[in-house]
Amino acid sequence: MLPALSQSVHGKPLVYFDNAATSQRPESVVEKWLSLVRGSNANIHRAVHKLAVDATEEYESTRDAVKEYINAASREEIIFTSGTTASINLVAFSYGESFVSEGDEIIVTEAEHHSNIVPWQMLCQRKGAVLKVLGVDDEGHLKIEDLPTLLTDRTKLVAVSQISNVLGIKNPVKEIVKTCHSIGCPVLVDGAQGIVHGGVDVQDLDCDFYAFSGHKLYAATGTGVLYGKKEWLDKMVPYQGGGEMIATVRFSGTTYAPLPEKFEAGTQNINSVPTFKPAIEFAELLQDKDIQEYSKQVSDYLYTALTSNPRVRLFGVPRGTEDKIALFSFCVDGAHHEDLALILDKLGVAVRSGQMCAEPLMDRFGVTGMLRASLAPYNTIEEAEYFIKSLERAVGMLI
């Protein structure tokens, strides 16, 4: 079902535990992409010929599928981008240009990916606004009790991840949205990890913006979504100018297309965006109760194995049984994360080492990097056991 997983690396069967960076693609996604490239490759929205009509239908029906999947109120609220980073940059620019002025404040958290920090820093620099930071505690949970004091009448937006790519803790985003909305401050939720683990109902969550990537959700790379409430998107200036995003163009002045095209300038990723459809089907398949229970067993096994090792320091310690996903970032006392990752690679295990695009969080915990094992529901208990054994072997070599 997932072609990439059946290969060997360095003569060992591949154990792919780097799903938080990108997941593997199921056959259905690969086939959808191939069929579009081979069969329906034409630019969308413009020409009247058959291929163009087919391509447009594929692309626009994907918008409906995504709208359904995250339960948006309307299809105009779904903007296709190249990924989470592009989605956040779009908001940081277009919302920033329209609503942020000198002396205003933006709040991010200490646990954010660089993609949910740097665009806001750039906005603040551009506008003379102030970036404020909500901290995390020693166990990796947001200090949510500090939020009300951070929020002021100058706060123009709060940007927070649904699940941190390092800590794997499900943040109380619903509570955050409620607190922020009580003073009229909108919230952007970075759903890069969250969309894969539990998904989202944007109307229930009531967030103002929700950003995610296709490639972590089993779809093709270079795809992403920005969900934005219509009331905001309508009031925001376009991000990029070009074809498709216009109504009329005159040298005396240009008017813009209505949503969602207003934010989709230029030729879109027409061969890849439609892979969201089989990807969503695959993600829904993985929501199956038995699969979920099995994944939980694998996750519990890893959690127990790692935390029972006195050399292991785990970052992102769960408080309940449901608040951590199968993502484990840790350090091993006396063994460098990079050495471990290198040896594990030769044993066929793919894990991530380093700062994981979250330098402020590394500083917060006083480490130069971590080792991260991040699982998908297709990972097995045998793989988890092999990983733990391989980790022990690697540690043995290094210490």
Add this chain to the structure above:
Amino acid sequence: MISLEEAKKAVIDDFSMYDEWLDKYEYLIDLGKNLEPYPEEEKTEDRLIKGCQSRVWLNSRIEGGRLFFRADSDAIITKGIISLLIGVYSGRTPEEIAGDDFSFINEIGLKENLSPTRANGLVSMIETIKAIAKENSTILTAEDAAELAPLYDNVIMAIKQVYDPEIPVNVYDLGLIYELVINKKHEAFIKMTFTAPTCPMADEVLAEVQKSVADVPGITACNVELTFEPPWDQSMLSEEAKIELGMEDFDSSDQAS
């Protein structure tokens, strides 16, 4: 000390003993563990090699015309790699290192078997070692020479601003400057003399030359050394100086200062 080629061959031989990459890592880990300890106080930002995911510090000193390296890393395999490089290159002349192509690294297949981030780190380590060797090498490339030529002109102009207190001719045209070297770090080294060992103003003149040269834009430091070997005599005067002084009247025994 074995030759550079022999040292490289020894590493290639060591590596070829192991078939499995895990065994090669064991070997590197061993090298890393046995690397001579690196002083904590030398783990400074300027000695940190850029481009490595793990942190690597490299320090060098030159002694008897040879470069000696010390290094450390917080990751043990990286430390093994740098130990291997040090083992091959430490104690060799800058010219020998700068002239080497480091291709033995490719022969042992190290680069391909590292993660891209670590391969970049290895490249950065090699580049740093090469840069240090080049900086310390006395061999000038055409670019080095082109860069240094105007500096030499300007330094000579600066020296010509300094006059012997008793003779109306500058110290350069008097022939008091025996040696002038500007290295690639743009540090000037001057060896000079006086017309006689008893010159009462010697210290002042030396200080003036030093300051005048150090003030030349682009010069980073100036070192002036006094020598009386060989002793000065009037044949060292430049043509301009001879004309200036009207050589037929000039008598060195009168003018000795």
